[in-house]
Amino acid sequence: MVVADRPSKIAELAMEYENRTAEETIEWVLNIYGSKAALVSSFQAEGTVLIDMAHRIDPSVRVVTIDTGRLPKETHTLMDRVGQLYGIDVEVVRPDPQHVQQLTEQHGVNPFYRSAALRLLCCNMRKVKPMEQALSGLEAWVSGLRRAQSDSRTGIGMIEIDAAHGGRIKVNPLAHWTDEQVWRYIRSRSLPYNELYDKGYTSIGCAPCTRPTAPGEYYRAGRWWWEKDVPKECGIHVSMDGVRPLKDIGPDGLPKNAVA
Numbered sequence: 001m002v003v004a005d006r007p008s009k010i011a012e013l014a015m016e017y018e019n020r021t022a023e024e025t026i027e028w029v030l031n032i033y034g035s036k037a038a039l040v041s042s043f044q045a046e047g048t049v050l051i052d053m054a055h056r057i058d059p060s061v062r063v064v065t066i067d068t069g070r071l072p073k074e075t076h077t078l079m080d081r082v083g084q085l086y087g088i089d090v091e092v093v094r095p096d097p098q099h100v101q102q103l104t105e106q107h108g109v110n111p112f113y114r115s116a117a118l119r120l121l122c123c124n125m126r127k128v129k130p131m132e133q134a135l136s137g138l139e140a141w142v143s144g145l146r147r148a149q150s151d152s153r154t155g156i157g158m159i160e161i162d163a164a165h166g167g168r169i170k171v172n173p174l175a176h177w178t179d180e181q182v183w184r185y186i187r188s189r190s191l192p193y194n195e196l197y198d199k200g201y202t203s204i205g206c207a208p209c210t211r212p213t214a215p216g217e218y219y220r221a222g223r224w225w226w227e228k229d230v231p232k233e234c235g236i237h238v239s240m241d242g243v244r245p246l247k248d249i250g251p252d253g254l255p256k257n258a259v260a
């Protein structure tokens with residue numbers, strides 16, 4: 001069932017599910033799309049909640065993750081724990097090794113600190129492109145986005161058409177959840193979580209691009225903390241075309257020229 005050509009139907013569903021629970025929303029997408037739907041998780045706190053909910057609804061639920069090659073060891077540890085706990089074979093998608101080699105040969109191992117262009121180039125290669133691969137064969141995907149996470153996420157719906165990914169259905173069952181609700185659920189169910197949260201992290205991505213946040217700091221302040229005036233997004237959920245210097249990035253996502 002491909003519904004992207006029926007935006008009015010999706011708009012209706014989005015309104016209807018605005019008042020439904022996260023579980024009801026997950027149940028809807030899994031019932032409609034079955035194995036053509038998957039949870040795409042980076043194993044942050046929200047991902048653990050969704051996996052727990054989805055697994056109780058359908059133990060055969062697919063869980064997909066992107067291993068950028070720069071994840072902290074704590075994230076790998078959690079992936080293994082969650083896989084074992086639920087008996088899930090987490091589907092791991094990795095960046096193209098040739099692209100990574102080209103990036104590091106041209107710009108070094110840690111190019112992201114030198115400019116936003118290089119940071120976005122790395123995110124494009126290690127996250128955005130693998131995400132396209134992860135979604136191939138899927139008609140719908142479930143994300144852990146929440147409106148409270150950042151200004152760029154305040155407008156997300158419970159059910160959306162993901163125009164950036166071929167018009168697939170994107171479901172955000174925790175869209176209206178607060179941070180407190182996420183942690184209340186994790187504690188009430190004694191779920192495993194990334195131990196970096198106990199070290200002051202509030203959002204967890206790649207190891208070299210994430211630091212803990214101080215009390216009172218913005219939720220995603222620890223992501224690409226050295227950047228000023230650049231949205232704290234990698235390009236998967238929010239288009240970064242407006243800030244990406246397109247002249248430096250070819251249509252295949254590879255660098256055309258050296259970036260200063």
Ligand code: SF4
Nearest residue numbers: 112122123126206209
């Ligand atoms: S978060 Fe950092 S290491 Fe990870 S893909 Fe983006 S720039 Fe590269």
